[in-house]
Amino acid sequence: MDKANIKRLRTQSLLKELVASALNNFDDELINSQIVLDAECKKGRYDAFIYLDKQDYNKDEQQNILSKLQRVSKVIxxxxxxxxxxxxxxxxxxxxxxxxxxVSRLETLFKQINKG
Incomplete structure (x- = not known):
């Protein structure tokens, strides 16, 4: 593993913790209830994708949450x-x-294959 990869992985790990902590500080219940599952930095560490748990939200609720998070992203x-x-x-x-x-869809497919 080269030095740049190690820095990127370290940044990802720190971002995961820092974003989760920052989200907990907001007064909005939709924002502070979000669970950060992972963080992935692109090469060069200019962009980072923060993956959140769906928690049984429907598509409209997900869009609402994502728009709120986009508005507060500069603060985070x-x-x-x-x-x-x-x-x-x-x-x-x-x-x-x-x-x-x-994963659950794949497991279902494998079960169907094993049965038939």
């Missing part, structure tokens, strides 16, 4: 910048993680 980025002590914080992009749904 500023808090992360102070904690990371970097010259620039990655631009945060929030997404709901659908990995669990994909």
């Amino acid at each position: 980025e500023a808090q992360c910048l102070n904690a990371l002590q970097m010259y620039r914080c990655p631009k945060l992009h929030f997404k709901f993680d659908d990995t669990y749904e994909r």
Whole structure:
């Protein structure tokens, strides 16, 4: 593993903790109830994707939450910048993680294959 990869992984780990902490500080219940599952920085660490737990939200609720998070993303980025002590914080992009749904669909398919 090269030095740049190690820095990126360290930044991802720190962002996951810092964003979760920052979300808990908001007064809005929809924002502070979000669970950060993962953070993924793109090469160069200019963009970071923050993956959130869906928690049985429907599509409209997810869009509402994502729009609220986009409005407060600059505040979260500023808090992360102070904690990371970097010259620039990655631009945060929030997404709901659908990995669990994909895994459960695959498990269902495998069960169907094993039966028939």
